[in-house]
Amino acid sequence: MILTRLVKATSGWSPVLRIGMLVVGLALALGLPWMMYPPIALDIVAWGLFAVALDLLLGYTGMLSFGHAAFWGSSAYATGIIAKQVGLPFYFAVLGGALVVAALALPIAMLCVRRSGIYFAMVTLAFAQMIYFIANQWRAVTGGENGLQGVPRRFFGVDLTDSFYFYYAALPLLLLGLLGAWRVVHSPFGRVMVAIRENQARARALGYPVDRYKVQVFVLSAFLAGVAGGVYAVSHGFASLQEVYWTTSGKVVVMNILGGMGTLWGPVLGAAIIVQLEDYLATAGIDATNLVTGVIFVVTVLLFRRGIWGTVRYLVRSRTATRHDSAADEEDAEAESRPAPARQG
């Protein structure tokens, strides 16, 4: 039943392609630890969910949060603390971490939505930096520069020290998160998100409480980022300051624009590429992650703003456009075509 719903909601694609994509996606998710070092496989799926969480804001609602590390990282800490203190399976710790983050995101969201466009990016970045400084100062809880170490992988008495098995224990949680994001995007709520992205003033004029929607999407996005960050912390056994630092916020943004924002599949693809690339650089002993990330930013923004997934989709659609061109344009989340928001000052 879920499958038929999935197929219905991804209208605009040919049915064979849509089912094919889902099957391939699921097969890839299940087969990933066979293809690579399992912790890297888990990193890909966790960062994938994190990137998709940001895509809800950036790609679908048109809000560039440049401070999402705050939520990913805070959940890494909160999950770690819960997992260490409470003897429950790590699912509960992750859920607890994500809930803590949702509670943290609510006041931040309410403040941030008071500005939009480029201001929103600056304000989210600034609040994330505040969280970073707090994490840095609050050594008793976060361990400061040493980080929070020794996060256990408790799971109904099953031994998950082998990362191969841990991957399959954690996968359902991450897939549920992805499914949740996907459901939101293809719901009436998701249509309002897109309406806000396309024309905020019109959405407001139609009677939608725009700010309330924005806060809701923000908190939801933070919650999903929290699920991802929590799983990441359990997987690595620690949470560090790196997780709340602004380079992490930048990394998840680059995953979005490289993969293609507003596409859901794209950010996952972007996450896979960036995680693999960083792993390659690390094993090759090349210490220039920021340099490479910076170059990817510049090249993507200058040369292919649709991102990889967006470009592929665009090519596929323009090829089939003669047959059903109205459907082809409908869901194209190409940011360039957006009306530029009026400059504020």
Added chain:
Amino acid sequence: MSGLLQQLFNGLVSGSFYALLALGLSVIFGMLGVVNFAHGAFYMLGAFGAFVLLDSAGLNWWLALLVVPILLGVIGMVLERAFVHRLMHLFPLYNFLLTFGIALILQDLIRLKYGVTSQPYPRPTILDGMVDLGVFTYPKYQVFVLVLSIVLSVLVWLVLTRTRVGMIVRASTERAELTQSLGIDVRRWVTPVFGFGIALAGLAGVLAAPMRAVNSEMGADLIIVIFAVVVIGGLGSVVGSVAAGYIVGMLTEFGNFYIPALSQILVFVLMALVLLLRPAGLFGREEGSPA
């Protein structure tokens, strides 16, 4: 009492750097509608420029104060022509992302070349030592930084409000198309203004070299504080940015003195308060129609 005054002075000196950086950021934003993430990286390059000139060519600080901003200003103009300009007609976030990428590249290149340890930079001899300010003595160099930043801020304000060039820049900031239709070539001013903003960041960097740690990271966390500063002051408002720069400088220094654990957080708390009570910023005007 003199202790309090001394904190006030420390705050004003810290604020001088915030003010110069926020000023450049604001002028660029006003003219181009671009928030330049690489501003902190150019501040860092300014300090490294002074270091390299001294280290390899033996050029002293005073010459660096003149040469480095001009050099970086030219680099900024090239950057604007080559990259920023091509994204100007798009969603403004693209330029934010572009300059973010540029910042990462510049910062990592400097780190790869010079490592993470701070480079030493001596104080210029004339400005070494203390000066008696009546109530207390204060390092000469810090006094010079404060005076120079105030003079520069006032100069920029005078140029913007009292000259023809300033009038054109302000008019383009307000209504670029209308200014264009009145027969003024707005595009001609875009590149120089961008270069000027970068030059100011470079100048702040040269000023920082003798009193702050010169390393590749020095601009990274700073730029985020500067973002908070311009949100507090009102981005695009020259007076607001400069004033907020000094206010934040004082807030951090007083915080450092009384509640050191929270000093870094105070600026963001102030930003939250401003967003709550006056979202357009202390000196910003209310947004027209929210987009």
